[in-house]
Amino acid sequence: MSWSRRSREDADTSAEGARPERVVDTGTFRELMSGFPSGVAVVTTVDDDGAPRGMTCTSLCSVGLRPPSLLVCLDDRSGTLSAVVSRAAFAVNLLHTRGRRAADLFGAPGPGRFADVDWEPVGPHGLPRLVSDAHATAACRVVRTMPGGDHTVVLGAVEQVIAAREPRPLLYGRRRYAQWPAS
Ligand SMILES: Cc1cc2nc3c(=O)[nH]c(=O)nc-3n(C[C@H](O)[C@H](O)[C@H](O)COP(=O)(O)O)c2cc1C
Structure with missing residues (x-):
């Protein structure tokens, strides 16, 4: 699959300029996706200087079982x-x-995100696990990356899962957070 790279806002031609592409405006697309609620994750890693890095991410989905991948x-x-x-x-x-x-904290720019959370390194890469905020952490190996317009799709094989005792996931949809109902 090859996805053409597009300018950040509402381009109506492909980057190559070869043929016009018909797409909706970003507002329509945002409205569409706001009606598709999801869980909320913080993707973490370690940079080349050994410092923890992380960002809030709702664009997360399961891909397949063999191997377990997301x-x-x-x-x-x-x-x-x-x-x-x-x-x-x-x-x-x-x-x-x-x-x-x-x-x-991880969804907005700012220094010192990790100074304000409880975290520990896990696995051979020392990937940051958010001890107090996450009900589960999956350590993944990057299998492949793929351009996706202004984003990059990162495919990961799940190598380790650490689950904690907290059954109620945080949810996000319609531009606000929500709580999984107590059973
Ligand atoms: C609820 C929520 C969901 C988000 N989902 C994504 C996402 O799926 N992908 C993405 O690239 N940014 C997403 N963001 C924005 C990033 O978390 C944000 O731009 C962050 O500051 C990037 O950090 P970095 O530049 O230090 O990596 C989301 C933010 C929030 C608040």
Whole structure:
């Protein structure tokens, strides 16, 4: 599959200029996807200097079972993406309802994100696990990356899962956070 690279906002021709492409405007697309709620993850890794990196991510989905694999879509401007590609490994921290503060912290630019959360390194790469905010952490090896417009699709094979006792995932949809209902 090859996806043409497009300018960031509403281009109506392909990057090559060869043939016009018909696409909806970004507002329509955002509205569409806001009606598709998801869980909330913080994707973490370690950069070339050994520093932890991480960002909030809702573009996460399961891909297949053999091997167990998932994908995340990360903005091409993201420092976390560069570190993920360089390390060829990342962790997906699935937030629980009390992880809302971490979602905000890792979802906006700012230094010292890791100074404000409880985390520990896991696996051979020392990938950051958000101990207090995640109900599960999956350590992944990067299998492949693929351009996806202004984002990069990162396919990861899941090598380790650490699950904690907190059954209620944090949710995001219609541009706001929500809680999984108590059973
Ligand atoms: C709820 C929520 C979901 C987000 N989902 C994504 C996502 O799926 N992919 C992405 O590239 N950015 C996503 N972001 C934005 C990044 O978390 C944000 O741009 C972050 O500051 C990037 O950090 P970095 O540049 O240090 O890597 C999301 C933000 C929020 C608040």
